[in-house]
Amino acid sequence: MSSPRPRFGDDRRRARIGRRHLLVPACRAGSAEEVADAVVALHATDPATVYLSVCARLAKPTADEVDRALYEDVTLVKLLSMRRTLFAVTTEFAPYVGSSTARVIAARERAQLVKHLRENIEEGAPWDEDRLAAAERAALEALAVRGEATTAELNKDVPALRETLLTSPDKPYAARQSVGSRVLRLLAADGHIRRARPRGSWTSSMFPWAAVAPLPEPPVRESKAEVARRWLDSFGPGTETDLKWWTGWSLGDTRKALADAGAVDVELDCGPGRALPGQLEEEAPPAEPWAALLPGLDPTTMGWRQRDWYLSPEHVPALFDRAGNAGPTVWWNGRVVGAWAQRADGEVVWRLLADVGREAVAAVGAEAERLTAWIGDVRVTPRFRAPLERELAK
Structure with a gap:
């Protein structure tokens, strides 16, 4: 008869993410790199998310600290x-x-771009893999001369990049974009260029590109095991479904990576889960109440596919858009309990969706003041807007 799986309940999971994700005040970090490692990876689709996610977890929040890591030391x-x-x-x-x-994603992006260039270019010479490679070389040569350059600037230097690609032809949402915007995104996906400091505030997407030397990479299997191990260390215990969704891997690759990472079976309140062996022996310190105002797409909100243990299903329509992107959330002791927004005059406003008591209300109010203090005159509008955030921002 096999022994039962060790149990790791929801209360213990919620307490763990408060500490492991640096959301408990006593656990806050001193650097942006510490924050990134604590949550494995920071969502960066919306430029503001990186800053807001990091500063929510810093003992001394400041956008300058994130600038340093991204654009000065380039440690992120x-x-x-x-x-x-x-x-x-x-x-x-x-x-x-x-x-x-x-x-793998870069290879798919390349194949898709070649297909689109063959089928949807509006004018100019025919495109194939050789012409794409020549355009990439010319873009890198122009970037080497400039040092840093925006897509528009490189389009001026390389005539082929100025050609127009029609995306989603014959669809109501068909749009035109320069070949340069796609080629430069591909060069970034392949690790040849990076996004440099934006021209504007830290919420801006008007960034120039800078060349980088591609880094040597470990073997794929070793790398998947390391990603799985780090995810379990930060987000575990969790389920195969969670890791499969978070990485985008196949189920087979997910299971192999978990085995290579040394994951062990546990029983969660939602059913079978996986953990690192050391997590079962962790001694939880006395609970310290904590509140957090996390931005849209924050890694804690988006860290799991199965979220009922920290997010009431009834609150999802107010807090997520239709594509599944999380808006700004209010947290109390490991649960999502509301949303927040910044109004045009700079005021940070919030609304709770559950009755969590006076202590929680006071703690959330203190976090709103903390956010207002460091954010200063900057105005933040999430790229992906949830219904409640839109309502609060009016």
């Missing part, structure tokens, strides 16, 4: 990786992300 880099999403990860972890997920 952005990669198109898990689930074909842009993430910011530490340079130490980046080779594993590249080998385990980013390379």
